[in-house]
Every structure is written in C-alpha cells, then in structure tokens.
Amino acid sequence: MWDRLLGSGVIALALGYLYATYKLPVKDIGDPIGPQMFPYLIGIGTLICGVWILIDALYKKPVVVDTTAPDYVKPRPVAAVCIVIWAFIYYSLFEYFGFAISCSIFLIGMTSFFNRGKHKTNLAVSLIFSFSVYILFTQLLDVKLAPGPLPY
C-alpha cells in the first residue's frame, strides 16, 4: 500500500516539477542551452521512477507482517511526530528568546520527558550545554547566534 502511495506521489511531484519548469522565465541571452533543459531531464527521469515504483508495487506480492510474532514491536510514529512539534516550537522561539534561552527550554523539555525523574541532571545538562555552546560559537568561533534578551 505504501509503495503505491509513494509511486503516485512521485508521479505527482514529477508532473508538478515539469509544469514549474515549463513556466520558468527564459531569456534569449546567456547560454544557448538555457536553464530549462536539465530540469526537464530531471522531471522526465522522476516521472519514469514514479511509474516504475507504481508498476513494481502493483505486481509485487504484499509483505504481511506477523503482528502475533513474539519479537514484533508495534511502531510508534506518534513519538516522532511529537519531536517535530516540539522542535517547531523551539524554532519559533529561537530569535525571540535567543539561542541560549530557547535551547535551554527545548532541552529541559526533551530531557524531562526522556530522562524522567532526574530533574537536577536534566536541568544541569540543558543549561550547561546551551550556554557553553552559545559562548563557544559567539566568542571563540566568531559565529553569530541569536542573542535574544542577552546583552551580547
């Protein structure tokens, strides 16, 4: 089922990309080949891949997972989704609170969930990591990071 969806998605992506390539503005100056030719090849190649995946999926015998097997473990994609949401919140706060503070909040949240009950360790790891990375990047490596309310 997933492969059929993937094949269909790849075909849709290829068609969208080919349409976007067709709509690209073209100037007559510059090189005679133009900016469209290579993308057209990529689009056609992707379309072929999509059709190939779909044909493979239609003719392939579906793999049946034995959910009653003793070593079967149910996948937990919700856990991965939670990470994405938490990271999205972190990135939204990144410039407003600055790196050191937003990273501390992010890490405290993550470690409190995954390393439950060890509040002191979690707090120490989160604060030491965030502030030491901030100092390392901004003061020693001369790489700019969002300061937020911090003076430097």
Add this chain to the structure above:
Amino acid sequence: MEFSETLEHVINGFGVALQWKNVMFLFIGALLGTIIGIMPGIGSSAGIALLLPMTFGMEPIPSLIMLAGIYYGAMYGNTASAVLINTPGTASASMTTVDGYPMAKNGRAGAALAASAIASFIAGTIGIVGLTFLAIPFTDFALKFGPAEYFMLMIFSMSAVSSLTGSSVPKGLFAAMFGLMISSMGMDLQTGMPRYVFDIPELQTGISFLIVIIGAFAFAEVMLNVEKWFMGRLEPIKIRGSLYLTMAEWKRCWRPIIRGGLIGFFIGVLPGAGGTIATVIAYSTEQKMSKFGHEFGKGAIEGVAAPEAANNASTCGAFVPLLTLGIPGSGTTAVLLGAFILFGLEPGAELFETHPDLVWGLVDSMYLGNVFLIILNLPLIGVFVRILYLPPGILLSIILAVASVGIYSINNNTTDLYLLLLFGVIGYGFRKVKVPIPPLILGLVLGKLMENSMRQALIISNGDIATFFTGSICITLFILAMAAMFLPIVTSRMHIGRERSLNADN
C-alpha cells in the same frame, strides 16, 4: 618515474600532516569520528555535516583533515554499537552485528571489539597505501576527461549508488532525482534566472546541502531513535572479556583481515559499491574459506574481523575517485565533496597540481590518524562505549540541538531551521518507505556540477547530443551506468527464477 614522484609527494605531505595544528585537528577528527561511530544510527555523513559549520572560520587543510578523520574514525567506532546493542553505528557495520552480537552475548564482547580495532588498523593501513600509489595514475587518467566525460562519469556514479544502496532500483533512482531537483533550486549560474524559488527570498541562493543532509540523516535519525526508545530497543550489553586477542584468535583472524582489507579497498574505489557491499563480500568470502564456517552467525571471530577490515579499507578506496576525479562514490564522500566546494576547492587532477600540500597532507594524515584510532579504540574503547549507557533522551536531545545551531549559523535565519525540520520529516518518511538517502545526497551535491558539465559539453558540440556517446571513455561509462542500473534487476529475477524452480523440484 611515477614511483619517485609519488614518494616525493608523500615526503612533502608528511611535512604538512605533522604540523602541530594539523595533528591537533586530526586527533579531534579521530576522536569525534569514534564517538559518532559509536552513537547508533547517526553515521559519518550526518556527523561530518553536523560539524562542518564549525569549520567555516578555519583554514581548509586542518578542516579537511579533521572531516576525513571523522569519516574513517566513524568506521572504527561503529563496531561498538553493532557488538553491544545489535544496532550498527553505520550501515557498513551491519555485517559485524551477525557475529559480533552473538560474541557479546557469549561474554566475548572484548575479543570482538579487539578483533575489530586490529582489523581496522591493518586494513586501514592497506587502504592508505593503496590510495597513495593509485592517486598519481588516476590523476593522469583524469586529465583525459572533458565536460562530456565528466557528465557521463557523474551519471555512472549516480546510477551505481542509486541501484546498489537500498532494496529497490527505482526508489534509489528517485532519491537521486529528488536530490537533483533540490540542487536545481535557486539562481541559475549561467543565465542568472531564478528557478523554483516560489517568491521566497531565502531560496534565491538555493537550499544549502547541509540543511538537507543534517535534516535527512541526523534529524530523521533522532526521530527514528526516539521511536525505537518507545519500542524499547536500545539495551546495551556490558563489555566482558579481555580487550586483547589470544594467539589462537589471532591465528584465525590475520588472513581474513588481509583478504578483507584488499576486497574492501578495491570495492571502495568503485562508485556506489561502498563499505556495505565490501563487508558483505568479505564476510561471505570468509564463510566459504574458513575451517570454522559452521560457527558463522553464532559468534565466529573471522565474521567480525573480515567485514571490519573491508569496511575500513573501503573508506580509503573511496578517497581515490573523490580526490583524483572529483567524483564521490557514496553519501559520505558526497558530503566531503560538498566540504571541498564550501572551501572553494574542486577535487580532481587539477587540485593535485594547484594544492599538492593539501592533497598529500590529507592522504598522509590518514597514516597518523590510523595510529590515533587504534589507541582510541583498543585500550580506551571501554571509556567511549559509556556513551551507549548514557540516557538516550539526553543524547538525542543534544544531537538535535547541535543540528539546529549548526544550521542556524550558516545564514542566521530561521527559515533554514524550518527547512531542516521539513527535510527531517522527508528523511523519516524516506526511511519508512525504504527510499535510500545516500543517492539523494549524491544528486544534491553533484547536481550543479552535472548541469554545468552537460551545458559546457553541449555548447562545445553546438548542441549535438551525440557528444555524450562519442569516444571510448563516454561509451564505456554509459555501458557501466546501464549495467549498474539493470544488473541488480536481472540478477534478482534470476535468483527468484532459481528459487521457484528449486521449490518446484522439491
């Protein structure tokens, strides 16, 4: 002539590699590589990409020495998680789990780790010697390449990587196409026209390959590991047994190490084949040749030594096409090529002429790096494996934080962070539907180079497409590309046919 020329370069290279600054960054690279290799799932591609932003203010020689150190250092470290938690640190350590984990369960984890470290050292040295002596002949060959030959070489490299990594040829090819699509975003370098920027100013310069790599490898890997944590799959075994080999174990190991080293090096030179295939071939060769074939899969020490030797030698082999032709043969070497480009350098025959100090300093640093790594991975491995006993939540959170800070530091804007998130989700989805990531990285890094070569070749030939099928090099590369793409399908069909006829006979 070639030998004396090589020797002269090697001596000069040591002069560069032994400068204190380069030695220091080599040690840091070896150390970080070992740590990255030990962490399950992160791998050398993501490791190099994660640390690349930190080298932005540094000089190219120490930076590239450090990044290369991370690459082959990870090949040493990846055994620990393969042996102790049955999860390979990188894909090329997969074969090590087959005998390494049973050895650990039998209380012989120390011997497995020692065999791996010694095999890695010996085979790594074989690989570096091979790289040293193949470099000059390969650069001489590279001088025969024009834009059309380079285009066909990139087609071959991509088709080989796409069809040999992962379980499905069309999925691998799609990953490469997706990488090419991303690389086509941003300003067209020859006409100055924007392409696929969707009126987003941050996309005018395209999407940095670091965002895609860190997202698709590191971020996605954290998501998968968090899922595994919920599924309760990360329980390490404590190291038991001596960290040295007995004479009997050494006698069983040394031949497989040499054979594995040679197999690994020559397979590493081929684009696409890479470490994983080298380990599979080395393992099956030993299984057939060993007197203890019946022990394979149950904890045979040769089953750890041979693939580990092949794995390490293949990394040195992979440097041959990267440095001499400028063509990466795997995801990690594609990231390294990206690092070269970020420093304004283009690997290939010309680099040997213009920056011999860099190339030979880098090659010679590997001899020294191997010495550092045997020290880090034999007597000190007990210290490093403690990483595996760290609460996974802390480790995974820190990886995400490092990934985010590295990405933000590229352009100082949060759009890159949202793109990181997007590519993290795409990478996670790709893993779930079994689309391999290395071809994506290859397509991404090679995209612009491929397009430039194609356009140059067509301008030279006045738009005649036949230029790509003229000349022995182009034709050979085309045949190889087709073979790389279709041979796995033919052999798999033959295998299925043979199985069916066997079943019918039974």
